[in-house]
Amino acid sequence: MTKNQPFFRQTMLLIGLLFISMSIQAQATFTSEQYREDLRFLQQTVHKNFPFLFKKTTAEAFDAKVEALYEAIPRMADHEVLVGFNKIVASFEYGHTVLGYWEGVIPYHEMPIVLYQYDDGIFLQGVHKSYKEALGAKLLAIEGMPIEEVLKLMRPVVPAENESFVKAYGIHYLTFPEFLHAQKVLKTMSTSVLLTLEKDGRQFEQRIEAVPFERFPRQYGMVVPGEDWLEARDLSTTPLYLKNLDKIYYYEYLPEHKTVYVRHSQIMDDSIQAIPEFYAEVFDFIDKNEVEKLILDVRLNGGGNNYKNKPIVTGVIANKKINQPGKFMVIIGRRTFSACQNLVNELHTYTNAIFIGEPTAENINFYGDNSPVTLPNTKMNAYLSFAWWQDKPQWENRPALDPQIATGMTFEQYRTNQDPALEAAMASMGSDFITNPMNYFTQLFTSGKAELIKPEAARMLKDPSYKFFDFEAEFNKAGYAMMSSKQFDEALFIFNLNTELFPDSANAWDSLAEAWWKLGDSTKAKEFYQKAIELDPEGETAVHAREMLQKIVEATKQ
Known part of the structure; x- marks a missing residue:
């Protein structure tokens, strides 16, 4: 972030794109004392310049973690120190506040597989062609440790705002042998990792050889198939949310549903057409054609520049044809983050949007926009957030924006190109679906129908659509x-x-x-x-x- 752009949102995605092209540096040799000096520098900088980050943790808890790492450093290998620093920064629990481990100051490896956590487990959604037999397999264990235990041990290394963030962005830490070893998943450090897998009713073991970290062909967390990389999904057809991924956004008219579908996956201008012009075209199409519903799909949207949200929000508000209950549906998910969290917050506040899918990856109010703090000896960067974004009153702050209609996805649904979220968005709203349960219960109470509250609440509790309420x-x-x-x-x-x-x-x-x-x-x-x-x-x-x-x-x- 430059000084003449004080409010430009830096997201995890942009940071990754900035640094991922850097070649991994040759491993430098740092002494325990140098690591300790860097740790003290980080500690002092946080207390002096970033004390406001003590929101989900306390200064005392932070200092206790620092002291524990300081004492342990002489007994630690380089990669263990890396993970130790990573956990210190992750303890603030803001997704923009992260250690730049990917910069490769301390080299690490990555297994050539791409994991995705579906409703029915973690699966190998993509693999290098060398592991074709493992493609589409369910991950049961790593080096004999059940995956449930692995997830618990790896949770502290993820700079996570909530569990959706862990599913979207934290899942990749499971492919780093150095991180697995530092967190006691691997008993001894090795770049050869044994996975226990299940596929087609058969359980088997597959040893994966990790390679020095590189940018695998991934887009929005999923593998991009090619000559060397394989994808588990049936590629004969493509669901709407994965179409035209070379474009940041695109729209399509679905005449059988009288619906306009928009997939928008970054809050950035596409080189083909800027956001204001794109949405002017979308709303013009809606006005001039037989359109009864707009579906805005931001489940892949990791953010960008939140100053570009205005044309979207004002466009919906101004369009009386769409800005009505049941006419404007927004699909959110585990990658909805940063500037896109600002977008869905504003749509939630100012429009009649109905949200469908999974909880977002960010708190409703959050710290974003980070500054690099370069550690003096190792030159590792800790990216520490400084801007507090409060779109909602503090009493409305929550771990995430939850959908009013909850939908997930099993691996089989993904493999066969089904899209439960889109199906729910296109379906007609049933007369018994309540978008705001507490308002509904209040109306029952004030209208003298209090006896209906318990059976209605019991009905909703059994309905999976309300699982996040x-x-x-x-x-x-x-x-x-x-x-x-x-x-x-x-x-x-x-x-x-x-x-x-x-x-x-x-x-x-x-x-x-x-x-x-x-x-x-x-x-x-x-x-x-x-x-x-x-x-x-x-x-x-x-x-x-x-x-x-x-x-x-x-x-x-x-």
Whole structure:
């Protein structure tokens, strides 16, 4: 980022494109003292210039990690130090805040495979031709360690905002032997890694020889097939979201559905047509033709320059033909990130968009726009975010923008070119589909139909379309809102409802106990606090419940 462009969004994608063409440097020899000096420099720089990053972690926790690494460095190999630094930077849990490991100051290797995590597991979506038999196989274990355990061990190295980010961008860390070894997945460091795979009902082992890191032919996280690389998908046809990937965006009219489909995969101007001209053409087509629905597909969009979002948002707002409930559908996913997170935030706030697919890869409000901090000895770069993007009020901040209609994808659906998200977007909205459940429940309550809330909530809980809507948390929040406004009867109704819908939730019972305590009924409060303790005897909820029980005992003695 240059000084005359203070707000230009640097994304992971752009950083990768900037540095990936750099050749891997010959391995330099650094002493433990040099690594330690770099670590202290990083620590001091964070405290001096980036203290605002202590949002999801604390300064104390950060310093504790630094001290642990500082003490361990003399016993560590170079690649272990690399991963150690990587984890320190990743601990801030912002996707733009990342160590530039790809720059190759400390060389590492990569297995020539491309992984993708589908609803039914992690599969080898692409492979080098040398491993043709492994193409399309499900990954069960690495060096005998079950993949579930591998994922847990590798999680700390990923600078992840949320679990969608891990699926999209963190999955590739599983192909780096040095990272696998540093995280104790590999018992000894080796560039030859044994995978346990399953394909066509048969389980087998495949040894993969990693190569010095290079830019494999990948686009939006998936392999680009060619002479040396193979793709698991049936290439005889191409689903819309993978068509014309040589273009940043394109649109297509689907006459049988009276729908315009737009796939937009970077917030950047295409060399063929700039964003304002492209969307002017799209909306002009919508106005002049028999169009009943617009589908905007940004599931592959990793961001770019959020100043280019305006023509998209204002274009939708101005188009009365499209900006209606059920007429404008937005497909989001695990790669929706950075400037595209800003875009979907704005569409969520200002339009009648219905979101379909998977949660986005970024928090709704987040730190972006990073600056390189070059470590003095190794010259490794830590890219630390400095710009806080707050598109929503702080009480609306969430780990991700969740879809109102949840869809996933199995490997077989991918292999056979099915697209559940697009199918859901093209389908007619059923009369029983509720885009905003809490508004709906509020309307039932205020219109004297409170008895319908429980069966309706129970129905939605069984519907996979609502899988990302946190009913328990939303009811709990509504209950506390009632309590804060002294509407205790209403609060009791909501908290009781939550315990009926979620009888195994310690937090639901804890909240109900608190409501009774505020009403002055210590008997019921003690009963429900005890219930919370029974359900979560070692957890934070039990700690709070025990503290409250002690307060009740002390209060009754007075």
